[in-house]
Amino acid sequence: MAKLILLVVVFTAAWWLLKGYVRSLREDAPPATRSEDMVRCASCGVHLPRSEGLLRGGRTFCSEEHARSEG
Numbered sequence: 001m002a003k004l005i006l007l008v009v010v011f012t013a014a015w016w017l018l019k020g021y022v023r024s025l026r027e028d029a030p031p032a033t034r035s036e037d038m039v040r041c042a043s044c045g046v047h048l049p050r051s052e053g054l055l056r057g058g059r060t061f062c063s064e065e066h067a068r069s070e071g
C-alpha cells in the first residue's frame with residue numbers, strides 16, 4: 001500500500017514539474033511580433049513598413065518618385 005501512495009506522489013510531482021516546465025517554455029518563447037520591420041526611405045528619411053517600401057539597388061524608398069530621384 002505504501003508503494004501505491006509513493007507511486008501517486010511521484011506521479012503527482014512529475015505532473016506538477018511537467019506543467020511548470022511547459023509554462024516556462026511558453027514564457028521563454030518570444031512573443032509573436034505582429035508589427036512589421038520598419039525601413040527608412042534613403043531619400044527623405046521617412047519610416048515605413050518594409051512591405052510598403054520600394055527596394056532599389058539595395059536601398060529602400062517610400063515612393064517611386066524618391067526611388068527614381070536617387071537613381
Ligand SMILES: [Zn+2]
Nearest residue numbers: 041044062066
Ligand atoms: Zn521618401
